[in-house]
Amino acid sequence: MLFRRAPGWPVVLSDGPVLLRPYRRSDAAAWSEVRCANREWLAPWESTPAGDWADLNSPATFRWVHRDQRRSARTGEGMPFAVCLYTDGAERLVGHINIGSIVRRAFCSGYVGYWVDRRVAGQGVIPTAMALAVDHAFGPGGLHRVEVNIRPENGPSRRVVEKLGFREEAYHARYMHIDGAWRDHIGYAMTSEEIAAEGGLLARWHRLRARTP
Numbered sequence: 001m002l003f004r005r006a007p008g009w010p011v012v013l014s015d016g017p018v019l020l021r022p023y024r025r026s027d028a029a030a031w032s033e034v035r036c037a038n039r040e041w042l043a044p045w046e047s048t049p050a051g052d053w054a055d056l057n058s059p060a061t062f063r064w065v066h067r068d069q070r071r072s073a074r075t076g077e078g079m080p081f082a083v084c085l086y087t088d089g090a091e092r093l094v095g096h097i098n099i100g101s102i103v104r105r106a107f108c109s110g111y112v113g114y115w116v117d118r119r120v121a122g123q124g125v126i127p128t129a130m131a132l133a134v135d136h137a138f139g140p141g142g143l144h145r146v147e148v149n150i151r152p153e154n155g156p157s158r159r160v161v162e163k164l165g166f167r168e169e170a171y172h173a174r175y176m177h178i179d180g181a182w183r184d185h186i187g188y189a190m191t192s193e194e195i196a197a198e199g200g201l202l203a204r205w206h207r208l209r210a211r212t213p
């Protein structure tokens, strides 16, 4: 499908200190710092690297990553957001969320991937980012369904989707080549109807947080 402009892109989304925005070329140094500082934290959950981690996550590599992200966003096949924390008037890049492999027409569906800097883990940054991105995708982004596939061993990531109310719907044996081997994944999904009556995923997330001490 060809667009003059991809639905709902570009956009900046925020909730409290969590800010989602398109990447910029000037993110290269910050992106490389956070990726290199988090090698042990991220490697077990990411596709098997095709080379050395430091090279694949260098500021120079970011130029290629950024070019690929811009292309997918322009064609409507992806919504790649830099996840930032905005505090004391300063913005810090702390993670990533992408709705990728978007197929439109009769599917209007995409896959969500994400990570956050270990130094800010456990503060609800990614559930907030997920709620912002999914609400946007189901609205101006023109999607009807999002899917998340997670290794069974990844407790923190499963917590993210389970507390947001994603439906567990599949077990994919030997699904993706992650950290050196073909790994099983659990498939979770959500469609726009499932969240509409609650005023969206961010509204649901706010209610959940208000209930949790």
Ligand SMILES: CC(C)(COP(=O)(O)OP(=O)(O)OC[C@H]1O[C@@H](n2cnc3c(N)ncnc32)[C@H](O)[C@@H]1OP(=O)(O)O)[C@@H](O)C(=O)NCCC(=O)NCCS
Residues within 6 Å of the ligand: 041, 042, 045, 114, 115, 116, 117, 120, 121, 122, 123, 124, 125, 126, 127, 149, 150, 151, 154, 155, 156, 157, 158, 159, 160, 163
């Ligand atoms: C999965 C991930 C994105 C969660 O992001 P987050 O912003 O920390 O999400 P939350 O704050 O909701 O924390 C999720 C769970 O992590 C666990 N957690 C809490 N604090 C933590 C910490 N300091 N360190 C590690 N895990 C922590 C808790 O089980 C928490 O769930 P609960 O507090 O609701 O019971 C993050 O752990 C991460 O980037 N992991 C490495 C990459 C990855 O797994 N990506 C996803 C692949 S599918």
